[in-house]
Amino acid sequence: MASEKTVYMDHSATTATDPEVVQAMLPWYSQSYGNPSSIYRLAGISRVAIDEARAKVATAIGAKPDEIFFTSGGTESDNWALIGTAFSHKGKGNHIITTAIEHHAILHTCEYLKKQGFDITYLPVDEYGQVRMEDLKAAITDRTILVSVMFANNEIGTIEPVSEIGKLCREQGILFHTDAVQAIGNVPINVATMNIDLLSLSGHKFYGPKGTGALYIRKGIRIDSFLHGGAQEKRKRAGTENVPGIVGLGAAIEKAVRDQDLKTSRIRDLRNRLLERILTEIPNCRLNGHKTERLPGNINICFEFIEGESLLLLLDHAGIAASTGSACSSGSLEPSHVLMAIGVPIEIAHGSLRLTLGIENTEDDINYVSEEIKKAVEKLRSISPLYADYLKKRS
Amino acid sequence: MYSEKVMDHFMNPRNQGEIPDADGVGEVGNPSCGDIMRIFIKVKDNIITDVKFQTFGCGAAIASSSMATELIKGKTLEEAWEMSNKAVVEALEGLPPVKVHCSVLAEDGIHQAINDYRIKQGLSPWEEKAGHAHGHDDESGE
Structure with a gap:
């Protein structure tokens, strides 16, 4: 029998929508359902709701409301x-x-742009997952139009030197985009002081609704429209607005940023205790990513001699939701491109486990999860020929 | 994504372990692909009297090893050689398409163990039939 208990530690994949956020969204489905583009009062209140949400998103990242475009x-x-x-x-x-x-939303878009005749440079990262400024400087040419570096990595949680990159790009007159999907609500962000020209965010990563997001576009930046049609979003992104979703996004980001310090210090503390227990109680494992420049809830760890998907299955059986960079979980032959980029040996990369903690995790969860991981790793090692060889070599 | 049978064999693998004085040992896969299977067989009067496995790999790889070893235990070497990966998949009540290669690996591992036995006995190894597929595709999203 699978466990009745559920411990969710996959907050980088998605989060539960905050009940307060859901409450804020509900009136915009069946009561105030007017199309914001229409002229009657029912429509007018939808328009106001969108404007309010836009202001909340802008405030959260230090932008102006007319620089926020909902997606x-x-x-x-x-x-x-x-x-x-x-x-x-x-x-x-x-x-x-x-x-x-980068996330595949960037990498696969770059592959598409390459087919359209653009040249793409993929900067390497150091062993902790950070871009080196000297590599960026060396890559810039007089034909460089855009630099896109994620704010924080979704797998290993490493936070990139965004302020430095922004400053350099601004000096060089090159656009700077950052995918901040994992960073919102976890790291202080100010697009003005950080010299960010474009920033992507996603509602469901910070307890908002799925299918909602925004692109910050600094005033004056030239950008083609993406969806063509009606006049919504200043003719840049057509389509009737997802009013309940936009309201939910606004409510979620307001709360995420308001409680950020308190929430992140608590999550970081729990994360550190869980990490400490895993590293001290389970032999032959290693932390991937940066020790300090790291998202507060992120743990990414490789266990030698075992494979990540089977580890996830055992944890799932114990009611624990987590994630892996193993190839076997995705059906692709290669393990995580992020683990490869930071130089994790391929056979060890198959044994990676990502735990991403969030607001609902507790001290009890830490004890339970560390015990279950220990049991699962031991069980899989007892089956593993690599572990058998390791024990023989040692004795 | 996995059948109950796969989960049962994954959670409670049969024949897991090592036979120190095995008559034949097969090892297939490699760590960079994320799966390795090692099959140990004990043979008496042309019959597989005992079989054990060690597997590094995903749930389907472990379940395939467990099921494949169950299927060949007590069988003649000829019968064990004829056991195809399809029989393993059927006995497991199906595998997701991207995981079918795990059952192929089990078949290959058993073939290697049998041929290792034959070579040790001074016999010529049996030949593999051509054409079973290993396949993977696509990544997942978040």
Whole structure:
């Protein structure tokens, strides 16, 4: 029998929508359902609701409301930021710089742009997952139009030197986009002081609704429209607005940023205790990513001699929801491109486990999860030929 | 994503372990692909009297090893050689398409163990039939 208990430690995949957020969204379905583009009062209140949400998103990242454009989520924001600026700036050049550890929403968009004639440079990262400024400087040419570097990595949680990158790009007159999907609500962000030109965010990563997101576009930046149709979002992103979703996004980001310090210090503390227990109680494992420049809830760890998908299955059986960078979990032959980029040996990368903690995790969860991981790792090692060889070599 | 049978064999693997004085040992896969299977057989009068496995790999790889070893235990070497990966998949009540290669690995591991036995006995190894597929695709999203 599978466990009745549920411990959710996959907050980087998605989060539960906050009940307060759901409450804020409900009136906008069946009561105040007017199309914001219409002229009667029922429509007018929808328009006001969107404006309020826009102001909340702007405040959360230090932008102005007219710099916020609502989208369907992080993937759309990333696609729009890259494709929209690439085509509108191709008169200046065709070179785009990004990193080897971006989310696929960036990497696959870059592959598409390459087919359209753009040159893409993928910056390497150091062993902790950070971009080196000297690599970025060396990659910039007079044809570079855009630099896209994620704010924080979704797998290993490493926080990139965004302020430094923003400063350099601004000095060089190059657009700087950051995918901040994992960072919102976890790291203080100010697009003005950090010299960010474009920023992607996604509602469901900070207890908001799925299918909601925004792209911040600094005033004055030229960008092509992404969806063509009606006049919504200043003619840049057509389609009737997802009013309940936008209201939910606004409510969620307001709360995420308001409680940020308190919430993150508590989560970081729990995370550190869980990490400490795993590292001290389970032999032959290693932490991936940066020790300090790291998202507060993120643990990414490799257990030698075992494979990640089987570990997830055992944890799932114990009611624990987690994630892995193993190839076997995704059906692809290669393990995580992020673990490869930070130099984790391929056979060890197959044994990675990502735990991402969030607001509902407790001290009890830490004890339970560390015990269950220990049991699961022991069980899988007892089956593993690699572990058998290791024991023989040692004796 | 897995059948109850797969989960049963994954959670409670049969024939897990090592036979120190095995008559034949097969090892297939490699760590960089994320799966390795090692099959140990004990043979008496042309019959597989005991079989054990060690597997590094996903749930389907462990369940395939467990099921495949169950299927060949007590069988003649000829019968064990004829056991196809399809028989393993059927006995497991199906595997997701991307995991079918795990059952192929089990078949290959058993073939290697049998041929290792044959070579040790001074016999010529049996030949593999051509054409079973290993396949993977796509990544998941978040």
